[in-house]
Amino acid sequence: MHKINLSKFQVATNETVRDINSRIMLNLVRRHQPVSRADLMRFSGLQRSTVSVIAGRLIADRWLREGAVGNLPRGRKPTFLHLNPERCGVIGVDVQPARTTLAVSNMESQFSALESMPTARDPSEFVARLSHRITDLIRAHPKKSYEGVGISLPGRIEVGSERLIFAPTLGWSELDLKTPIERETGLPVKLENAANACALAELWSGQHIDGVNNLVAVTVSDDISVGMIMNGQLVRGSTGVAGEFGHVSQVLDGPKCRCGNSGCWEMLASNAAAVRYYAESASVPKGAIGSKSDMAIVPFGDILRLVEQGDPRAGKALNQMAHHLGIGIAMLVTGLAPDVLMVVGEVTRVWDKVGPIVAEAVKRRSFTHAVTRIVPAGSEVQSRLRGTVALVLQKHFSAPSIA
């Protein structure tokens, strides 16, 4: 039940009806394939004749394909319909501070190529190299057509202009990536925040997609970012910066954050925080006056390895991180009460250790009335890339923007 936005609405015509029903059909096939026209009639409630007409059109437009013939105990055998995954390809791009990953995907988020390159620090150099890689990929993997390029970024994208507002870990801000990459590749480009991309991935191709309309993705790396899907829809706020819960104070006079605030969640629960905890535990070996130079920087990946090897100091640092991660997640569970909260990041590698600590904090610090399932994401890169595919394809599968 949403209000009609009078500054941006679309009146309905006869084609609107067809559009709506076609999309429902497309989603029903996606969900139940292989499926016969007769089953679609039962699922949708439309007339048999209408189902046939719509299916015919979707086949003509190459969205669907007729497949094998089914078997029934009685009566005429049904012709199964299924999605045509090769109708169009999508280029998915996952930009991370160190490396950028590119993938060629079909309509069902199956990757036929996967490669990566170093992320150039200079934006214009980055654009040039990325565009080049994309055109090479397309040449190497020819398809009927490419639908577009989806790019996941560790930053926020402005709602109207689609410009990058800020990306602290990349050192970029106020940047138009869309226009130059579209010009170089000749394909439409969609940009999205990495946490939002993960949320989209889970919504469209996740494990818990049936009936889940409220979903939160928390990406944990050197920063913490949140992507929210509420009522089956990405929440981007007025400008596009919604989801920066990583910069909410958890300890009011905690460590100073570069954002200007103190004790931000991401100062206490990010990978960088664990690295700091580990370093700090070394520098003060029981009352000794440890000099700052003792605080050797051990990368987060090494800490995880140490944890897996049973190192107690690393375990303690991880526990501190997990504790604060749980407190922040409790905030999201209490405030947003989603069906599913997905944690994305390297930290999920040791989820057997982190998960219980998070669960304990959530149990102690959030309403028991919320029934949120807290789950770790399988693979970060895969999550974000699947998100970019969803980003490009969702305009065909989502409800038409009515009124």
Add this chain to the structure above:
Amino acid sequence: MHKINLSKFQVATNETVRDINSRIMLNLVRRHQPVSRADLMRFSGLQRSTVSVIAGRLIADRWLREGAVGNLPRGRKPTFLHLNPERCGVIGVDVQPARTTLAVSNMESQFSALESMPTARDPSEFVARLSHRITDLIRAHPKKSYEGVGISLPGRIEVGSERLIFAPTLGWSELDLKTPIERETGLPVKLENAANACALAELWSGQHIDGVNNLVAVTVSDDISVGMIMNGQLVRGSTGVAGEFGHVSQVLDGPKCRCGNSGCWEMLASNAAAVRYYAESASVPKGAIGSKSDMAIVPFGDILRLVEQGDPRAGKALNQMAHHLGIGIAMLVTGLAPDVLMVVGEVTRVWDKVGPIVAEAVKRRSFTHAVTRIVPAGSEVQSRLRGTVALVLQKHFSAPSIA
């Protein structure tokens, strides 16, 4: 752009088209009235003929009325259309721990009656008395028809069952209010959390309604509750308990809350918190060993009066409250980035003193990228009552639930 929910969708028919366009029309009239058919044609982009047909139907259904004839420099004079506010009445009910307020409203949230009664502690007694008052009100204010009863409560309502999950300040939980009141009054009953009601009120009949699709209402009384509208739609989470940011820890080891958590926002920034601050400032008069009995309870209303009279102790207590209020609001601005954040409660009476402190906290502790306007609500009771009217009428004015 929202995902189609395959467990709850509706296929489109020819009538869907008419439904969509009728609603657009109704909203255009609501927004621009008095307005001619020709203007509606220009606003909507529909054909003149189509506008005439739809307008005719809306007039026949008594949604619209033809009014005065306009004046133009040239050509035939237009017949103005406007909403028929008397098409149907709505009973609005605002339940607060001390008193319950009832109102008779027309379609434009104009109240023709307003009365209140003590809130009975016992739920079944409450239901009996309220139902009785409602039927009396309807008898005293006869209308063509009553569309329904909207009830605002200091608690959360379960999404599917529409039962009251909990209402701590009332001492109620797991309660079905809808069924008995519907039976007694013979009218459909809609229940909603008070903060959600305020958010709805602001969305449908507020000052900043044009183009505002992301809006947060924060109700501050003896507890703190949050209502969220994102993408023009109420966010209720999976069960209906979304918005309990009042129970997010602001100080991890702060005062114990009845919810089980410690240092909850509402323990630090609610009216009750200000009362506690005031009492504590008395009990420890500069190093004296103040006994607990010194902590006389001064109601929040009295503290506000003292503040208005310039009492420094009261002022200090209020400042503490405002400070913590600001920190919590910073959390919402950072995390949700709404266009508007509305504060509702008695505290808005001294907003000239509280506002700047809140603004300062938000400025220091939230991203400058968010452009949220923080505004005080005019009248709490009016806000909630207008919300209940919106609650009942929104099904006629909102976009049809497509797909």
Add this chain to the structure above:
DNA sequence: TTTGGTTTGTTCGAACTCCGAACTTTATTC
């Protein structure tokens, strides 16, 4: 081999929608 029953899928006219051009109505201006 034939016949009846069952299910899938198609055909076609009816009902409904908006579109768009032509028309009528009502006013002002020269």
Add this chain to the structure above:
DNA sequence: GAATAAAGTTCGGAGTTCGAACAAACCAAA
């Protein structure tokens, strides 16, 4: 009184789904 202009109506056309009837395909039992 004629020309101009704008508001509002009429009516055939195109597109959609509905719903009943029909054709196709298959099985099983007589």
